[in-house]
Amino acid sequence: MAKQISVFLENKAGRLAHVTRVLGDAGINIRALSIADTSDFGILRLIVSDPDKAYKVLKEAGFTVSETEVIAVQVPDAPGGLASVLEQMSEENLNIEYLYAFLGTSENDALVIFKVEDIEKARKAFIERGIKFLDETRLYQL
Amino acid sequence: MIYWDQEKECMPIEQLRELQLRRLKETVYRVYAFVPAYQKKMDAAGIKPDDIKTLDDLKKLPFTTKQDLRDNYPFGLFAVPMSEVVRIHSSSGTTGKPTVVGYTKKDIDIWAELMARALVSAGATRHSVIQNAYGYGLFTGGLGVHYGAERIGASVIPSSGGNTKRQIMLMQDFGTTILTCTPSYALFMYEVMQEMGVDPADLKLKAGIFGAEPWSENMRREIENNLKIDAYDIYGLSEIIGPGVAVECKYKNGLHIAEDHFIAEIIDPETGEVLPEGEQGELVITAITKEALPIIRYRTRDLTTLDRTPCPCGRTHVRMQKVLGRSDDMVIIRGVNVFPSMVESVLLNIPGVEPHYLLVVDRKGNLDELEVQVEVSEKVFSDEVRKLEELGAHIRRELESALGVSVKVRLVEPKSIERSEGKAKRVIDKRKF
Numbered sequence: 001m002a003k004q005i006s007v008f009l010e011n012k013a014g015r016l017a018h019v020t021r022v023l024g025d026a027g028i029n030i031r032a033l034s035i036a037d038t039s040d041f042g043i044l045r046l047i048v049s050d051p052d053k054a055y056k057v058l059k060e061a062g063f064t065v066s067e068t069e070v071i072a073v074q075v076p077d078a079p080g081g082l083a084s085v086l087e088q089m090s091e092e093n094l095n096i097e098y099l100y101a102f103l104g105t106s107e108n109d110a111l112v113i114f115k116v117e118d119i120e121k122a123r124k125a126f127i128e129r130g131i132k133f134l135d136e137t138r139l140y141q142l
Numbered sequence: 143m144i145y146w147d148q149e150k151e152c153m154p155i156e157q158l159r160e161l162q163l164r165r166l167k168e169t170v171y172r173v174y175a176f177v178p179a180y181q182k183k184m185d186a187a188g189i190k191p192d193d194i195k196t197l198d199d200l201k202k203l204p205f206t207t208k209q210d211l212r213d214n215y216p217f218g219l220f221a222v223p224m225s226e227v228v229r230i231h232s233s234s235g236t237t238g239k240p241t242v243v244g245y246t247k248k249d250i251d252i253w254a255e256l257m258a259r260a261l262v263s264a265g266a267t268r269h270s271v272i273q274n275a276y277g278y279g280l281f282t283g284g285l286g287v288h289y290g291a292e293r294i295g296a297s298v299i300p301s302s303g304g305n306t307k308r309q310i311m312l313m314q315d316f317g318t319t320i321l322t323c324t325p326s327y328a329l330f331m332y333e334v335m336q337e338m339g340v341d342p343a344d345l346k347l348k349a350g351i352f353g354a355e356p357w358s359e360n361m362r363r364e365i366e367n368n369l370k371i372d373a374y375d376i377y378g379l380s381e382i383i384g385p386g387v388a389v390e391c392k393y394k395n396g397l398h399i400a401e402d403h404f405i406a407e408i409i410d411p412e413t414g415e416v417l418p419e420g421e422q423g424e425l426v427i428t429a430i431t432k433e434a435l436p437i438i439r440y441r442t443r444d445l446t447t448l449d450r451t452p453c454p455c456g457r458t459h460v461r462m463q464k465v466l467g468r469s470d471d472m473v474i475i476r477g478v479n480v481f482p483s484m485v486e487s488v489l490l491n492i493p494g495v496e497p498h499y500l501l502v503v504d505r506k507g508n509l510d511e512l513e514v515q516v517e518v519s520e521k522v523f524s525d526e527v528r529k530l531e532e533l534g535a536h537i538r539r540e541l542e543s544a545l546g547v548s549v550k551v552r553l554v555e556p557k558s559i560e561r562s563e564g565k566a567k568r569v570i571d572k573r574k575f
Contacts, residue, residue: 068525
């Protein structure tokens, strides 16, 4: 289980630069990010070294921010690795809202951040099937 | 204390009509004799002061508009020599030459009385601590409220507009019980209180008297719930006298117009026809006691209705409903009249959506397009695109069914829509006609 910071961004020049500058000035490291965008706005999703602090500094800077529970899954860093995980999730009827890749690796595995509909169900299924995922303290320190 | 001046505020209607007629006749004689612009207009319309025999004859007189004040800039409509004028106020003049208004000593005295009535009507007493966050200066709001508050013997904090953190500090430290400012500034103060970690319930604030811009019933609820106060609407415009022309009583069911000083009419803004009482149209006011700047049938551009049914408060003065919008603030989109206040009402009915919005009107080809920008608050934000798009679509459907025109909704970042410490800007019209 991990905390993701989500930020609402208008599609305007300089907004992303502003977010990252605010985080940089607060000494917060960005570990993973993805942007979902539409013609009018975007949602920036971040895994950072200190999510609580990131939430606070971004809110103070006037951004609309939320914390979202996500799960960081270790995926074998080999052809078919992600496919295998996704197939198993499909068998378990786990609905995925979105996913994106993490910059670092853990124990030679790649890391993929999943936002699922039912995170508790996903956690149990992963444990049963031996799919590894990272707890948050380890994730933020990678 | 229920009334400031019970004799005038509760005057029997027949007696009130007699008083109005006498004062109207005097005013018409005076402007005809001393203001060449009025004489010229009346001569052109073939009306002499003697033709005004009943209150109904008022409708024979020509209208006065903002343009008349501009054409006679700065002092051309004054009915007294400048040696009698003790105060001058002026509009900001953002849409052309400013309009200039003058007051004699007696005008200032009447204005203070009117504002005293208004403040008492909203529950003020000499024990109140009134924080007046209307701008002091050429704008009539600041000094108008100030003189009325002093008149009733309340303690006035002349904080004027701006420096919101200090305003909140003053509220905490001085024990403000009544706040006066624009309604949009009151909401902005609440946002700043939240940022500062100030809980409005810990303040002594009991009531707010808000005006200078139209605001909806939903906005009233928002302000009352957020600030934990009673919010009263006050109406006025500098051309007439300033704030204090009309104000709500504790029943909040329309604003009592001070009829011993003003005569109100409702007209069709297109034809200028006087409409029967109860119908919606443009408010027209005649000031019948002003010395420096008497004004005949001034077209306020504010849209409202008049209600003469008895009010439980005991005041006999007619009530105008909360102003729906301005006939010149209204935007016509593909033939449909759209008021910012309607948009505000819709937004306030959607949980979590805040009433910070902007209407942007543009013309693409031959088609008008209305874009409504709405700020995304934390309450409605989601990390999923689908949910935000659903929110946008929901707002769009609600707006379209209320306004009757198609709307494009753009979700924008919080605080990206300009906050105003005076009148909020709600419409940007990019069309070129």
